[in-house]
Amino acid sequence: MEWLTPLTAFYAAAVSVPLLLLLYFLKLKRREQIVSSTLLWKRAVQDLQVNAPFQRLRRNILLLLQLLMLLALLLALAAPILALTAGGARRYVLLIDRSASMSATDIKPTRLDQAKKQAGTFVESLRGESFFSLRGARDQTMVIGFDNHAKVMCNFTADKRQLIAAIDRIAPGDGDSALAEAVMVAQAFAQAPGEEPQNQSVRETAKMILFSDGRIHDLDEIMVSTDELTFHCIGESTENVGVTAMQARRSYEDPDRIDVFATVANYGDEPATTDVQLSINNDVRAVKSVTIPSGKTGDDSDDAGPGKVAVNFALSYAEAGVLQVKQLLRDSLASDDAAWAILSPPKRLSVLLVTNGNTVLELALKACPLAGLDLMSPAQFDANGISDFSAEKAYDVIVLDNHLPAKLPKCRYLVFGRPPNEIDVSVAEQLENQVIVDWRPKHAVLKYVSLTNLFAQECYKMVLPRDAEVLAEFNESPALALLRRKGSVFLLAGFDVLKTTWPFEPSFVLFCYNAVSFLGMQVGQNQQVNLQVGEPIVIQGLAPGVTAAIDGPGFSDSEIKASSAGTIRFPGTDRVGIYGLRISQQLPRLFAVNLLDPLESNIGPRREIVLSGQQVQARESAVTRANLPLWPFLVGLVLILACLEWLIYNRKVRI
Amino acid sequence: MEKTKATTARKRLTDLLDPEFMTRLDALDVLSRKILQGKLQGERRSKRHGQSVEFADHRPYVVGDDLRFVDWNIYGRLEQLFLKLFLEEQDLTVHIVADASASMSMGEPSKELFIKKLAAALGYVSLVNNNRVSMSMFGDGLTGQLANMRGRNYLHQMADFLLTAECDGLSQFDTTCRQVVGGRIGSGVMIVLSDFLFKEGYDSGLRRLIGRQYDLYVIQVLSAQELSPDLGGDLKLIDIEDADVAEITVSAALAKYYKRNLTAYCNELKDFCTRRGAVYVLASSADSVESLVLNYLRRIRLLR
Numbered sequence: 001m002e003w004l005t006p007l008t009a010f011y012a013a014a015v016s017v018p019l020l021l022l023l024y025f026l027k028l029k030r031r032e033q034i035v036s037s038t039l040l041w042k043r044a045v046q047d048l049q050v051n052a053p054f055q056r057l058r059r060n061i062l063l064l065l066q067l068l069m070l071l072a073l074l075l076a077l078a079a080p081i082l083a084l085t086a087g088g089a090r091r092y093v094l095l096i097d098r099s100a101s102m103s104a105t106d107i108k109p110t111r112l113d114q115a116k117k118q119a120g121t122f123v124e125s126l127r128g129e130s131f132f133s134l135r136g137a138r139d140q141t142m143v144i145g146f147d148n149h150a151k152v153m154c155n156f157t158a159d160k161r162q163l164i165a166a167i168d169r170i171a172p173g174d175g176d177s178a179l180a181e182a183v184m185v186a187q188a189f190a191q192a193p194g195e196e197p198q199n200q201s202v203r204e205t206a207k208m209i210l211f212s213d214g215r216i217h218d219l220d221e222i223m224v225s226t227d228e229l230t231f232h233c234i235g236e237s238t239e240n241v242g243v244t245a246m247q248a249r250r251s252y253e254d255p256d257r258i259d260v261f262a263t264v265a266n267y268g269d270e271p272a273t274t275d276v277q278l279s280i281n282n283d284v285r286a287v288k289s290v291t292i293p294s295g296k297t298g299d300d301s302d303d304a305g306p307g308k309v310a311v312n313f314a315l316s317y318a319e320a321g322v323l324q325v326k327q328l329l330r331d332s333l334a335s336d337d338a339a340w341a342i343l344s345p346p347k348r349l350s351v352l353l354v355t356n357g358n359t360v361l362e363l364a365l366k367a368c369p370l371a372g373l374d375l376m377s378p379a380q381f382d383a384n385g386i387s388d389f390s391a392e393k394a395y396d397v398i399v400l401d402n403h404l405p406a407k408l409p410k411c412r413y414l415v416f417g418r419p420p421n422e423i424d425v426s427v428a429e430q431l432e433n434q435v436i437v438d439w440r441p442k443h444a445v446l447k448y449v450s451l452t453n454l455f456a457q458e459c460y461k462m463v464l465p466r467d468a469e470v471l472a473e474f475n476e477s478p479a480l481a482l483l484r485r486k487g488s489v490f491l492l493a494g495f496d497v498l499k500t501t502w503p504f505e506p507s508f509v510l511f512c513y514n515a516v517s518f519l520g521m522q523v524g525q526n527q528q529v530n531l532q533v534g535e536p537i538v539i540q541g542l543a544p545g546v547t548a549a550i551d552g553p554g555f556s557d558s559e560i561k562a563s564s565a566g567t568i569r570f571p572g573t574d575r576v577g578i579y580g581l582r583i584s585q586q587l588p589r590l591f592a593v594n595l596l597d598p599l600e601s602n603i604g605p606r607r608e609i610v611l612s613g614q615q616v617q618a619r620e621s622a623v624t625r626a627n628l629p630l631w632p633f634l635v636g637l638v639l640i641l642a643c644l645e646w647l648i649y650n651r652k653v654r655i
Numbered sequence: 656m657e658k659t660k661a662t663t664a665r666k667r668l669t670d671l672l673d674p675e676f677m678t679r680l681d682a683l684d685v686l687s688r689k690i691l692q693g694k695l696q697g698e699r700r701s702k703r704h705g706q707s708v709e710f711a712d713h714r715p716y717v718v719g720d721d722l723r724f725v726d727w728n729i730y731g732r733l734e735q736l737f738l739k740l741f742l743e744e745q746d747l748t749v750h751i752v753a754d755a756s757a758s759m760s761m762g763e764p765s766k767e768l769f770i771k772k773l774a775a776a777l778g779y780v781s782l783v784n785n786n787r788v789s790m791s792m793f794g795d796g797l798t799g800q801l802a803n804m805r806g807r808n809y810l811h812q813m814a815d816f817l818l819t820a821e822c823d824g825l826s827q828f829d830t831t832c833r834q835v836v837g838g839r840i841g842s843g844v845m846i847v848l849s850d851f852l853f854k855e856g857y858d859s860g861l862r863r864l865i866g867r868q869y870d871l872y873v874i875q876v877l878s879a880q881e882l883s884p885d886l887g888g889d890l891k892l893i894d895i896e897d898a899d900v901a902e903i904t905v906s907a908a909l910a911k912y913y914k915r916n917l918t919a920y921c922n923e924l925k926d927f928c929t930r931r932g933a934v935y936v937l938a939s940s941a942d943s944v945e946s947l948v949l950n951y952l953r954r955i956r957l958l959r
Contacts, residue, residue, distance in 0.1 A: 029889075030889045030890055030891040030902055031888060031889065031890050031891065032890070032891045032893060033886065033890045033891065033892050033893070034761075034892075034893050034894075034895050035761065035880075035881075035892050035893070035894065035895065036758035036759075036761035036762065036766075036850065036852065036878070036881060036894075036895055036896075037758055037850070037852035037854070037894055037895075037896070038892050038893075038894040038899050038900070038901040039852050039853075039854055040852070040881075040913055040916050040917050040920060041892050041901045041903055041913060042899075042901045043912075043916045044903075044909055044912040044913035044915075044916050045901060045902075045903055045909065045912075047912040047915070047916065048906075048908055048909050048912045651907060
């Protein structure tokens with residue numbers, strides 16, 4: 001047994017016990033009653049009472065009862081705890097899932113609150129420090145909150161108040177659940193040697209207590225034996241409808257036109273009908289009613305896929321803005337009901353072709369929807385100073401056709417022929433009769449491009465630096481490569497187009513189109529504006545030390561300073577929504593942070609998780625106290641004593 | 656005139672005794688366990704030899720004896736002069752001493768009324784049977800006395816005396832007894848009516864009465880509230896006579912002790928009386944005077 005607040009009881013006792021005794025010494029205000037003679041009464045009183053007050057008190061059962069009552073109350077105030085667990089001190093790590101699915105409201109108020117409550121109960125039932133404790137066993141506990149990152153809320157301690165405060169501090173997040181990092185952190189902390197010299201249980205492995213809904217995507221990466229981890233599954237319902245994918249694109253042909261593709265998924269057992277609403281800058285533009293079939297129910301409900309419906313919108317909008325797709329059905333999880341995209345204003349590219357005359361390339365580029373295509377001979381290009389090209393204002397993309405310029409202004413280059421100097425690419429030798437053996441058709445540059453029939457009569461054998469991205473390979477050399485150097489982007493094609501069969505292929509035009517689009521997209525490439533939860537907001541190329549103010553869901557005007565390299569990095573994107581970043585004398589920048597994670601939208605609790613190939617069943621019962629707070633019993637005793645006293649008093653007073 | 660006064664007196668006597676009760680009382684008489692010396696010739700035997708019809712003894716004639724009492728028949732047979740002796744019949748003195756201190760006014764019904772009724776009934780019986788009746792009321796000493804009443808004519812006077820007596824003041828029993836004894840009322844039946852709750856004690860007073868030639872009856876009258884108190888809570892008890900204060904918290908234990916004390920007190924008084932040849936009677940003011948007089952007092956042979 002231990003006492004949580006013995007001192008409080010001490011102080012209360014020091015005041016109340018003398019007070020109660022004093023009350024018995026105090027004279028009562030008595031009712032006057034005239035009798036014929038006090039003779040017999042006095043004798044009776046003399047018989048009854050011996051003059052000494054303590055003897056008087058000794059026989060007073062009412063006082064005895066009151067003292068007992070007071071004692072019981074004081075003991076209750078001291079909050080005695082009867083420990084039902086035996087054994088030596090243990091170490092626990094509480095792992096509390098705060099990912100998006102834990103914000104589901106199928107358990108009121110939310111799953112996370114329930115998890116925190118259960119964790120609180122668990123902490124309450126630990127054997128803490130108390131100078132009244134019958135034995136010295138003190139359980140050490142650590143609290144870790146995790147979504148896609150683990151955060152240590154509280155290191156190992158036996159202080160329950162600190163632990164409960166740490167549990168309370170865990171805020172809901174919208175990230176996905178990745179337990180591996182949390183487990184790694186827990187194991188690292190648990191093995192910290194010699195931290196508490198008097199604690200004999202350091203060598204014992206800490207037991208992990210996981211509070212989660214079981215929707216953890218990296219379970220296969222965790223190396224934990226099943227008896228090290230206790231799993232408490234929180235969650236009941238699988239009912240959720242969420243936007244699991246969303247993309248907004250401007251059409252290349254008509255940059256005013258925006259195509260929005262969204263996928264709405266239903267994880268419930270019943271088909272759901274919902275309205276999907278598209279809005280730009282909070283103006284509703286379109287609403288579509290969709291019926292989503294129920295999730296496929298298999299034998300193993302965990303693997304049942306959701307019912308999905310793709311929703312497409314097409315609209316015309318020629319300005320920058322925030323686009324939102326929202327499903328309007330009220331469900332358990334709110335953070336996946338909407339997805340945002342930041343629309344950049346439509347941009348047509350202006351391209352400079354530096355060539356001694358290449359009709360094929362010129363025609364192919366002309367086929368692309370460009371703002372303008374300028375032609376320049378290599379002599380003109382070299383004659384112009386860097387200053388003319390210094391900014392990206394002039395051209396978005398420069399196409400170099402068999403030219404090695406003396407200086408390379410900062411821009412985006414599509415290079416045919418020998419790669420330029422100064423970009424760490426050297427040419428080993430010239431090769432002949434090369435065929436394409438492999439390419440990356442999924443890369444944006446090679447989308448819909450088939451290089452099967454590409455044959456090069458001559459080409460340069462490029463020796464690329466490590467960070468170069470090879471997009472296509474000849475049998476002896478890289479054919480296409482992507483490289484970033486000095487703020488410029490180079491798409492290198494190590495051959496002369498005219499010495500290949502490519503111009504005869506339809507893929508050539510597609511490649512040019514893709515390449516120009518891709519390189520054009522690299523304008524402000526450093527600014528990734530559509531992020532997933534947990535991805536940091538990164539802005540590069542700022543003046544060092546510039547301060548920016550960030551607004552986001554749940555906070556505003558958070559100051560952040562650029563590093564000495566001129567980079568701002570804001571990692572706190574753990575809630576979905578629109579984040580705004582303001583730098584003085586610049587246009588405000590918006591970032592959309594979306595959940596768009598089918599794994600988190602699937603809120604169905606998983607009662608069984610597989611760790612290192614072993615199944616861990618969730619504890620069926622909620623966490624109950626492993627110890628018994630005794631104060632309710634004491635208060636009950638007080639009530640009984642009060643009734644008893646009342647009875648005795650009445651019997652004494654009535655004759 | 657005489658008649659009106661009598662009617663008012665009768666009327667007032669009926670305040671104490673109802674007529675039916677009085678008719679039943681008519682059949683009773685006061686008995687004395689002792690043969691006592693009276694003052695006047697009366698209806699009772701006395702120790703004295705004197706003129707009466709009841710023969711007692713013979714004795715030889717001495718010079719100076721009244722020749723009228725010589726038994727001439729014996730002289731005829733024996734030629735010696737013998738005197739016939741007769742038992743003289745004398746009257747019986749009944750002395751009723753009633754408590755009229757303030758404490759008697761307590762009780763529900765009050766002890767005062769009970770005592771006055773009882774005194775009236777006893778006085779009635781005595782007067783009707785031509786006994787000499789003295790009636791005294793006492794508080795802190797004798798507060799009133801009617802002495803030497805005899806015959807029915809005194810009934811109204813007695814009733815008047817009883818009804819006008821007020822209960823007030825302290826009770827000084829010892830002083831009272833001294834005054835009673837000093838009053839030279841003469842031997843007879845002495846009936847003391849009181850609650851006997853005297854702070855200074857009853858023994859010295861009673862001892863004065865017992866020492867004389869009295870046939871003493873001690874009737875202790877207590878109210879129902881005294882016999883079994885109906886009190887509760889924290890009380891400040893004030894004595895009605897001397898304003899003495901007793902603070903009590905009524906509890907079952909206290910009540911128990913009170914009853915134990917009461918019983919002990921009454922038993923002590925009873926012992927005191929019986930050991931000295933007096934008769935002790937305990938009466939509750941809640942009981943009816945009628946049944947006490949007609950049943951109990953006859954059973955203890957105070958009345959016949």
